[in-house]
Amino acid sequence: GNSVTQMEGPVTLSEEAFLTINCTYTATGYPSLFWYVQYPGEGLQLLLKATKADDKGSNKGFEATYRKETTSFHLEKGSVQVSDSAVYFCAFNAGGTSYGKLTFGQGTILTVHP
Amino acid sequence: NAGVTQTPKFQVLKTGQSMTLQCAQDMNHEYMSWYRQDPGMGLRLIHYSVGAGITDQGEVPNGYNVSRSTTEDFPLRLLSAAPSQTSVYFCASSLSGNREETQYFGPGTRLLVL
Numbered sequence: 634g635n636s637v638t639q640m641e642g643p644v645t646l647s648e649e650a651f652l653t654i655n656c657t658y659t660a661t662g663y664p665s666l667f668w669y670v671q672y673p674g675e676g677l678q679l680l681l682k683a684t685k686a687d688d689k690g691s692n693k694g695f696e697a698t699y700r701k702e703t704t705s706f707h708l709e710k711g712s713v714q715v716s717d718s719a720v721y722f723c724a725f726n727a728g729g730t731s732y733g734k735l736t737f738g739q740g741t742i743l744t745v746h747p
Numbered sequence: 748n749a750g751v752t753q754t755p756k757f758q759v760l761k762t763g764q765s766m767t768l769q770c771a772q773d774m775n776h777e778y779m780s781w782y783r784q785d786p787g788m789g790l791r792l793i794h795y796s797v798g799a800g801i802t803d804q805g806e807v808p809n810g811y812n813v814s815r816s817t818t819e820d821f822p823l824r825l826l827s828a829a830p831s832q833t834s835v836y837f838c839a840s841s842l843s844g845n846r847e848e849t850q851y852f853g854p855g856t857r858l859l860v861l
Binding site for chain 2: 637662663664665667669675676677678679682684722724726727728729732733734735737738739740
């Protein structure tokens with residue numbers, strides 16, 4: 634069945650460190666891929682997305698590339714800030730019979746220290 | 748635009764009580780959905796709606812009812828609350844359920860069932 638496997642957390646980094654959060658998926662069809670971020674006490678907001686193979690989504694210094702051959706969508710940022718501390722969710726929408734449904738990973742907690 | 752709004756922010760119920768979680772959006776979105784967020788499990792789809800008058804079950808619908816009488820509102824009803832329904836509930840909306848659409852989330856309702 635459809636599923637997302639995310640890097641286990643929590644992840645703790647110092648400011649200006651490089652960030653990678655791994656995400657792989659199992660999906661029927663040809664999904665669109667998303668990264669959502671949840672800041673403390675808030676709802677989820679879209680960080681970036683990619684809708685076809687080899688697309689790169691980017692926003693706020695974060696990047697992720699849709700790799701169909703490895704079914705992956707790893708999140709990267711070259712230099713994290715304290716304000717990036719949040720929970721990050723990888724998700725996809727496979728469309729078709731799963732119309733509208735987002736399948737989420739379990740989330741990765743990121744803490745960035747000054 | 749207010750986006751997606753949810754009320755209440757926090758609620759405590761006793762086992763067997765009923766309540767309605769409110770969700771509204773002002774973006775004229777056709778697709779709306781409810782998710783629950785539990786620790787280590789990501790978000791799981793409860794119910795969804797593709798337009799006024801049309802609803803369907805998601806992954807974990809038992810114990811919940813929904814209706815969609817207007818485009819703007821999509822309330823979630825707990826008929827007889829159980830401790831297993833202790834969770835954080837998120838409402839989301841998008842223009843459609845097509846796989847490339849961005850879904851917008853509300854701030855969440857934290858529910859505790861004693």
